[in-house]
Amino acid sequence: MSEIVLEGTGLTRQYGGFRALDDVSIMVRRGEIRGLIGPNGAGKSTLIDVLSGRGAFSRGTVKLEGRDISGLNARQRRLAGLARSFQRTNIFGDLTVGEQVHLAARAAEAENAGEVMEALALAPLADRRAADVSYGDQRRLDLALALVGRPRVLLLDEPAAGLTMQESLTLAALLRDLAQRWQVTVLIVEHDMDVIFAICSSLTVLHLGRILVEGPPEQVRVMPEVVTAYLGSSVA
Numbered sequence: 001m002s003e004i005v006l007e008g009t010g011l012t013r014q015y016g017g018f019r020a021l022d023d024v025s026i027m028v029r030r031g032e033i034r035g036l037i038g039p040n041g042a043g044k045s046t047l048i049d050v051l052s053g054r055g056a057f058s059r060g061t062v063k064l065e066g067r068d069i070s071g072l073n074a075r076q077r078r079l080a081g082l083a084r085s086f087q088r089t090n091i092f093g094d095l096t097v098g099e100q101v102h103l104a105a106r107a108a109e110a111e112n113a114g115e116v117m118e119a120l121a122l123a124p125l126a127d128r129r130a131a132d133v134s135y136g137d138q139r140r141l142d143l144a145l146a147l148v149g150r151p152r153v154l155l156l157d158e159p160a161a162g163l164t165m166q167e168s169l170t171l172a173a174l175l176r177d178l179a180q181r182w183q184v185t186v187l188i189v190e191h192d193m194d195v196i197f198a199i200c201s202s203l204t205v206l207h208l209g210r211i212l213v214e215g216p217p218e219q220v221r222v223m224p225e226v227v228t229a230y231l232g233s234s235v236a
């Protein structure tokens, strides 16, 4: 069994009287690409927030490579090797593609902006304003901002949202190759099952703020409780 690189225990976040995340525990092993799926409002983004140290106080502990990072803020967690992307892209339209990757590299105290731009085919776009490149390019830029510094764990919240099926699969293949080459462990939120099946080694299904099931994608897909959870939601 390979080493557990990311471990969340008893993670709970409450908004008023509503528990968006209810006592969730999750372990991700080194080298995994773990899919995090579930209907709209299941708590997927909330779990990514809690793991990455974003937002209001929450209960539970988060360990990165065995070290308790619960007391660290998002920036400190990033410097410790845990990076994330957001469900809506986090880019600034007025800056050039190159400027943004360099800024992210500086924030992550990393020197591999050029390497990341090459790997994500952004180098030819370095001098273009981010607002002027295609949506697909913006999505790769967003991934680049999370990948500078080669984090050991990467949390991705719907990195392929809004892309066509072909673009999504291309991005997914790129991600899988980079994760392997740079030894990045990935936890990825994704609605598209084709993308999930193309890259994920295991799945965690969230429903109503709790973990419904975990397991290999081909097993999880046919579990009755998973099918029921999805049929009861707006997700097709």
Ligand SMILES: Nc1ncnc2c1ncn2[C@@H]1O[C@H](COP(=O)(O)OP(=O)(O)OP(=O)(O)O)[C@@H](O)[C@H]1O
Pocket (backbone or CB within 6 Å): 015, 020, 038, 039, 040, 041, 042, 043, 044, 045, 046, 047, 087
């Ligand atoms: N800041 C907030 N204040 C109040 N409620 C919130 C807040 N953020 C999220 N919620 C609620 O918490 C629940 C979980 O939201 P979350 O965004 O984590 O779901 P999700 O699984 O990422 O959904 P989606 O697939 O639509 O992105 C939802 O019911 C949402 O309305």
Ligand SMILES: [Mg+2]
Pocket (backbone or CB within 6 Å): 044, 045, 046, 087, 157
């Ligand atoms: Mg979400």
